Amino acid sequence: MFDRDQRPEELASFAAELEGLGADxxxxxxxxxxxxDLAWAGSVASATLALASTERLRVGIGISPAPLRNPALLAMELATLARVFPGRLVAGVGHGASEWMAQVGAASPTKLALLEETIEAVRGLLTGATTSVAGRTVRIDGVTLVHPPAVAPPVxxxxxxxxxxxLSGRVADGTVMAEGQGPRAVEAALNAIAKGRASVSADGPSGTSGLSRPSAHELIIFTHLYVDxxxxxxxxxxxPVVAEYTQWLGIPPQDVFLAAGEATTATARIRxxxxxxxxxxxxRPVGDDPLGQVRAALAELGEPARSR
Structure with missing residues (x-):
């Protein structure tokens, strides 16, 4: 992850150097x-910089808050990136942090409906279909992208x-789990996602847009990294990470999951x-040497997993 506290002008060189790791x-x-995140940097601009600075890396947006984004405009932006950089974009959409949405007058009393209808609308538009959504929060009337991507990026x-x-299991191509969550949370998330997927026929339409359920579902999880x-x-x-995620996730400090410690410990937790x-x-590397942290983790991940 290119952390939000890193300066935007560092992104291009960070991306290029990251892509070069493992060339040996x-x-x-x-x-x-x-x-x-509110007041840090816009994700579409950041994704554009990262994609333009690399040739191979898949670039993920984690995440665009649905309350801040008109679905048609978001789909237009994503379609442009997906056409220019085919197969290299993953578009993350979420509720957005409630307090930040309130700061900019975008708080929604119907968060679940807004997210579901936004994802349905964006997915529909990215397929090139003429899309209409008459939901509780999203209204789109017969919009068709003029330049849809040849292959729609996963949303x-x-x-x-x-x-x-x-909800994610019902309508999305994958789920992004936030930092601080460990294997038990992954297993619980997979159960909830499976429940959502099971509620929709594999061949029938889901939600308001009439799209079929996505055929696959990728589970992506963020985790802080600190090797020492x-x-x-x-x-x-x-x-500071433990304190932040104790409050945000509402869990005891000892339950905040980190890939931290000596290299064998940190990478065992990744595994x-x-x-x-x-x-x-x-x-998500912690500290002022993020690439050094990634190198340390990769070096250990290249070794066979030790018995434990």
Missing amino acids: GGPRVDDLWVVE VAGVVRPRSLE DDPARVATATA SLWEAGADTVVL
Whole structure:
């Protein structure tokens, strides 16, 4: 992940250097994820910079808040990127942080409906279909993109709570899970997603747009990374993260999941997310040397998993 606190002018070189890791035949990074948090940076602009600075990396948007985005305009932006950089974009959409949405007058009393209808509308438009949505919150009347992508990028839902995870299973191509959550949360999320997918016929329409249920569903999880052999430095570096996610997730500090510690410990925790069912693990490095943290993790991930 290109962290929100990194300066936008650093993104192009960060992306290019990240793509070069593993060129010697070792493990390599497959994805680069950019964020959209209020007052930091816009995700579409960041994704454009990252895509233009690389040739191979898949670039994920994690996430565009549905309350801030008109679905037709979002689909137009995504379609442009997907045409110019085919097969390299993942579009994340979520509820947005409630307090931030309230700050800009975008808070919605119908968060679930807004997200579901936004995802349905964006997915429909990206397929090139003439799309109409007459939902509780989204209104689109017979819109067809003039320049749809040849292959629509996956639209994934960045969500946390069980009802939102079920929503993601119903209408999205994948789910993005937030930092701080470990293997048990992955297993619970997969159960909720499966419930949502089971509620929609594989061949029949889902939601308001008449789209069929996505044929596959990718589970993506973000996790903080900090590799250091000194437990005291690890504790000091990760203390703000633990405090933030204790409050945000509403869980005890000891339950906040981190890929942190010496290299074998940090990477064992990354592997545990895969083993629990995550398809993609996105590392969010902590500290002022993010690429150094990624290199340390990749070096250890290149070694066979140790018995434990």
